[in-house]
Amino acid sequence: MSAPIELAVLEELASTESGPKGTKSLRARESPLAPPEAQLRVLNDLRLARGDFNTALAACGWPELRPAALEILQINVGRLCNMTCRHCHVDAGPDRVAENMDRDTVDLCLAALDRTTAHTVDITGGAPELNSHFRYLVDQCVVRGKHVIDRCNLTILLLPRFADLPTWFAERGVEVVCSLPHCRKRNTDSQRGDGTFEKSIEALRRLNAAGYGHGDPRRRLTVMANPVGAFLAAPQAALEREWKIDLARNHGITFDRLIALNNMPISRFLEWLIETGNLLEYMERLTNLFNPATVAGLMCRNTLSVSWDGTLHDCDFNQMLDIPVATADGQRPHIRDFDPDALQARRIQTRRHCFGCTAGEGSSCGGATA
């Protein structure tokens, strides 16, 4: 049973005022691409010369992909969002009301957390702040001494009932990892919807005013950049230098660090690749730029990803493709059956989309990995 959401809130979320809308969710449009199995079929059917991920891994000394020590518990609390960006791999949107983590599952996550070595809890969505148990979850993680990350779309901070969040986060030392595809308006709005850039800049100003982005490790502001189109993320270190200058000069905004993430051929970005005739070339680019130096640092090796209903996945991308972690008995793995030793011994599930994390400098929820 997911947390009930009031009708007035849903109407608010659906409005352009609450958050720009670049498109509608595949689910809302009843797209044939909405089911994960349809997406996997499209990727598998592509004729790629070097399209087998496990072969690529084996060729560079990784016959099996297994986890390293668990460092991050990533909790996806739901797919509800005030935005509908064109590249969203979650297919999030204001219509995704059914998929939201309930209090019991939140508590199961906390109980599991107590049995792990994880030092960080990475909370994502959708817009995770929309889940009614979000603040409870953050507080409980902070009480446990965990480093907490909120993956924030920025525009949500402008809604009146979330206006206190920058200060609330600051009081708890929560790291804000915010989405900003580009430091300039054109690209940001084209991917995330008209008006996103201005709202994002205003939200960044509020975070700066709450103490974020000034070098204080307890108020760390991380900007997450991703390409606006069918190409790889730019070199992370160079982008950080240039964006710091650009955002300071043009908007008076400071931030602490930048991480760059490749777009994954999943959900709405997959749809966009197909519709624009870019899919084959993009996948060829990912496979041709396979970089063995990225493998050791892949996020599936140090992260466990929990979905809104408590299912366990190797990463958020596998979660969206409905590929749960492998279990010895073949049962669907749930957080209530959390078994750290069995999970540590698992083999990580890979498919063709995994080339998105191994191309070029590598890509993860923590940025480049090479």
Added chain:
Amino acid sequence: MTGYYHPDHLAKFGTIAEGNKELATKFFDWYAAVFKEGALSEREKSLIALAVAHAVQCPYCIDAYSKTCLEKGADLDQMTEAVHVAAAIRGGASLVHGVQMLEHVKKAGM
């Protein structure tokens, strides 16, 4: 072979080594070194390359550096400004010769 400027020639650029491997190796090594980050960033160098590609009107270079500029973090605004710089220098280069013309007219005319 019919016609000029085949798009697949860009991907075959390396085959130029067939006639002289040593020179080709030197060229490609030097080329790679030129575009490494130095006093200028890779993004800035790509924008210069894009502008020069338009000035020398090389379709292969325009294809290559339109993509590279995007991958290095440039956007359409920046790329369009770079192309205008190339166009302005080309236009200016023509127009500044007009001073030579003017001096001829002044000398020869009454």
